[in-house]
Amino acid sequence: MNTSLIPCTLNDLDCLRELCIQTFTQTFGATASQADLNEYLTSAYSTEVLASELADPNSFTYFALAGSTVAGYLKLNVGSAQTEEIGPDALEVQRIYVLKDFKKYGIGRLFMEKALATAKEHGTTTIWLGVWEHNTDALGFYRHFGFTQFGSHDFPIATEPQTDLLMSRPVHLPAVTPAF
Template identity: 50%
Template sequence: MADLPQLEEISRATFTDTFGQYNSQADLEKYLVRSYSQPQLHSELANPDSEFFFIFEDDELAGYLKINILDSQTEKMGEASLEVQRIYVLPAHKRHGLG
């Protein structure tokens, strides 16, 4: 939970960098609030069937991986399955100041 502010920041930055140009500013902001607000991310972090792994390059936060098992899977694939829900990596030139 201590990493929640960094998780929110990199989630918003990577999503905006990747999909911002394809959305209106209003739609983008609505999605960011719904999907990457601290309350939403706190709920995801608290879920025992989800795990987050930060990726660092030269001690700088570069991205993260989110995996889901069991009831956290967005599409139920069974107990023997693992879902990679997010692989978010920010380009090096956009990382300054994150984390």
């Protein structure tokens, strides 16, 4: 399957919002009550929140295209856009989501290569992310790319407590190509 990445802009706001809701629901829908999930989706992925994120010069959002179909998205942050104070020389992979039907086509690898390239472009030395402690597929994926855990933080979905593991890796490590 031919896959590519394109920048997401304010013109793509409706598509991005729909994709955010769909991918988050596919990933976490079974772990929270419907009320909590709806509350989270409404607040985290409102058009106002997403428009603000897209307008932030320290955030970068990309769509993955599988052929001509939007199959996932990536959101990166540097500087003040990072969700944790890791440092000025760090890049955060805040969101990396692929629609269920497009997993195992190398889109995650493309996203990680883009994240590493963006980190180098911005002169950062560390790339980091948070991942749900029970998302074993994602944990394995990140470990293949050389990420190791350095901490954790709470990630509540409305009233449902969740724990994200914080993982990082030096930017200068060679990219590892996972065997999936």
